[in-house]
Amino acid sequence: MNIGDTLRFFRTKLKISQKDMTPEYMDASAYSRIEGNVRSIKLDELQNIFEKTGIHSSEFFRFYDLDYRQTKFKELYIYCATHLENKSKKNKLIDYYYKLKSNNHKNSTELSNYIAIKNFFGPHWDEVEEITQQEVDHIFSILINKNFYLHHDYVLISNIVRLFSAKQTDLIVPRIIPIPFDKNRNIETKKFAHNTLINIISLKLYAMDHSGAEKYIKLAKKQNKLETDYNFKLNLQYLNNLLQYLMTGEMVYIERVHDFIHILEDIGDDLHADQVKKEVKILTHDKDSKKMLESYEVGLFKQD
Incomplete structure (x- = not known):
């Protein structure tokens, strides 16, 4: 709904007149012209309507x-x-992917969407190429030179880390974690920031870098203390238990x-x-770190 339609929706549900709004x-x-989408509304006018109603x-x-277009992309x-x-549905997403691919001046949202598509669908669809090392280095260069990170930057990092x-x-994480101005960030942005840490810890386990995994688990535990992102907390505890089992062999952890x-x-x-069963089987039975890393999957889809 546009803003006029949304105002009308609330007014009719509240069963009040335009005068009351x-x-x-x-x-x-x-x-009346605002509801009819003929006149735009100023921010202070909208604020006054909220206060009155x-x-x-x-x-x-x-x-x-x-963010209607982005909502539609996520749904697709x-x-x-x-x-x-x-x-x-595949053809719709492929068409969008080709448009992004041909665009040499992608904004942050478009770049994030482009990498998300390549990251998840590259291994599944022949039409989608996998992310190249040149793209990785280019994106890292863009990100490391930013002074402030927005929502789509966190999505991008989560997908390409x-x-x-x-x-x-090690260079990018201290710039994004702890999340600057975290009290003003929306829940979804925080989830992608936390998901980045989960992805890094998983990667360290797949690489059999137990000390690296332990370092990032300690960092992750310092985040989200006063919030209720239980998905993050449960996944973090799962990875910590898995790490402790790999390090000690004690059955209580498995x-x-x-x-x-x-x-x-x-x-x-x-x-x-x-996904967890598959991950546990790989990490507890396979001792080939290169093979283990090749089996690791991560993407926008996994954050939910």
Whole structure:
């Protein structure tokens, strides 16, 4: 919905008149033109409407999607990730991918989407090329020279961190973690920032770099202390238990890992449970670090 439609939606649901929505200083006809999408609305006018009607701003903007195109992309992306053989949806995403590929001046959102598509679908679809080393180095150069990181930067880093060298990872993480101005960031941005840490820890385990995994687990534990991102906390604890088992061989830790899998199955998250089972099998049975790294999968889709 656009802003006029959203205002009308709330007004009709609240069963109040346009007059009841209109700030005292605003002409009634002016408000009517806003609802009709003929006149734009100023920020202070919208704020006054919220105060008069009791509409909460965050709730309002959940109905009025400022980022409509990106929402549609995410819906298409996630659908394709879970229905790889659906040709009509696949063709839509491929068409978008080709447009991004031909664009030599991608903005941060477009670059993030482009890498997300390549990262997840490259191994599955012949039409999508996998990320090249040249792209990795180019993106690292862009990111390391930024002074402030926005939402799509965190999405981009989460998707491409698996391809960074250990040195690149160690250089970029202190710039994004702890999240600057974290109290003003939305939940989704924080999830991608935390997911980056989860991805790095997993990568360290696949590379059999236990000391590196331990370092990033300690860093991750310092984040999210006052929030309720339990998905992050549970995954972090799972990885910590897995690391402790790999380092000590004590069965109590692998039992806790299996408890985590059972929780995922009990809540119906079978896809995640299967991913964890596969990961545990690889990490506890395979001793070839190169082979293990090649089997590692990460992407936008995994953050949920």
